[in-house]
Amino acid sequence: xxxxxxVVLITxxxxxxxxxxxxxxxxxxxxxxxIGRNVDNLRDIARQCEECSGLKPIIITADITSDEDxxxxxxxxxxxxxxxxxxxxxxxxxxxxxSHAKITAYDNVMSTNxxxxxxxxxxxxxxxxxxxxxxxxxxxxxxxxPLPILTAYCMSKAAIDMFTKCAALELGAHGVRVNAVNxxxxxxxxxxxxxxxxxxxxxxxxxxxxxxxxxxxxxSEDVAELVLFLASDKANCITGSCYVIDCGVNLGDSST
Ligand SMILES: NC(=O)c1ccc[n+]([C@@H]2O[C@H](COP(=O)([O-])OP(=O)(O)OC[C@H]3O[C@@H](n4cnc5c(N)ncnc54)[C@H](OP(=O)(O)O)[C@@H]3O)[C@@H](O)[C@H]2O)c1
Numbered sequence: 001x002x003x004x005x006x007v008v009l010i011t012x013x014x015x016x017x018x019x020x021x022x023x024x025x026x027x028x029x030x031x032x033x034x035i036g037r038n039v040d041n042l043r044d045i046a047r048q049c050e051e052c053s054g055l056k057p058i059i060i061t062a063d064i065t066s067d068e069d070x071x072x073x074x075x076x077x078x079x080x081x082x083x084x085x086x087x088x089x090x091x092x093x094x095x096x097x098x099s100h101a102k103i104t105a106y107d108n109v110m111s112t113n114x115x116x117x118x119x120x121x122x123x124x125x126x127x128x129x130x131x132x133x134x135x136x137x138x139x140x141x142x143x144x145x146p147l148p149i150l151t152a153y154c155m156s157k158a159a160i161d162m163f164t165k166c167a168a169l170e171l172g173a174h175g176v177r178v179n180a181v182n183x184x185x186x187x188x189x190x191x192x193x194x195x196x197x198x199x200x201x202x203x204x205x206x207x208x209x210x211x212x213x214x215x216x217x218x219x220s221e222d223v224a225e226l227v228l229f230l231a232s233d234k235a236n237c238i239t240g241s242c243y244v245i246d247c248g249v250n251l252g253d254s255s256t
Contacts (some may be wrong), residue, residue, distance in 0.1 A: 184246025213248030
């Protein structure tokens with residue numbers, strides 16, 4: 001699948017799934033706009049992309065919870081490339097807290113995962129209509145599976161699934177496709193940032209590997225392959241869909 005001359009904007013490209021998407025799209029010759037807050041990590045990922053494609057991505061440090069940053073990141077991408085073909089709404093955060101816990105944790109999760117995604121998408125839509133482009137939103141299997149310690153996160157991803165469907169319905173007539181990818185657990189910085197210890201994270205992934213139906217854990221690179229497919233012309237009849245990629249975790253433990 002070639003993305004030659006296609007401009008792909010990826011949020012949260014400085015870590016985990018977004019970084020893997022950046023490298024995968026670079027291998028398919030995409031022109032990349034990489035967004036994140038950690039400039040050192042962005043530079044490192046941009047260097048890896050350039051090694052794959054010979055093309056230098058632009059990196060933009062921006063916080064998607066900021067209206068000014070969101071407007072600026074779209075403008076900078078347009079000024080540099082003159083078009084946007086694919087928007088990957090990947091930036092996200094999580095917080096281990098019960099539903100009655102601090103409202104600041106809820107606000108942070110919702111303003112990043114939902115408001116940031118909504119705002120950036122609306123900024124990008126006129127450009128995506130011009131390019132007959134498409135959007136891939138990174139949701140989660142927790143959009144449909146309740147987990148009490150991650151109530152706000154589950155709520156935010158349920159909103160992303162519905163946003164995907166509403167936007168697909170709204171934009172279909174303009175030639176813009178919108179889909180979501182719903183990963184199961186992937187070992188990234190997300191867990192440490194959520195407040196989980198490294199020991200607990202390691203234990204959780206060992207257990208998943210032993211008990212998931214496929215006896216393995218989904219990797220960021222696996223998610224990136226699915227994102228690439230959905231963003232490509234091979235998926236030209238797919239819109240409004242939410243694709244689970246989780247080694248069967250959502251089906252339950254197959255060892256009992
Ligand atoms: N890992 C999993 O098990 C899993 C499962 C299902 C879905 N997901 C989803 O996958 C996506 C990527 O997560 P990940 O697992 O790769 O986690 P990660 O390694 O923690 O990466 C999160 C990325 O989002 C960026 N980000 C967070 N808040 C931001 C903000 N306000 N403005 C701009 N960028 C922001 C981070 O940027 P900086 O580092 O530069 O701050 C980082 O690049 C998220 O939407 C997450 O919900 C993850």
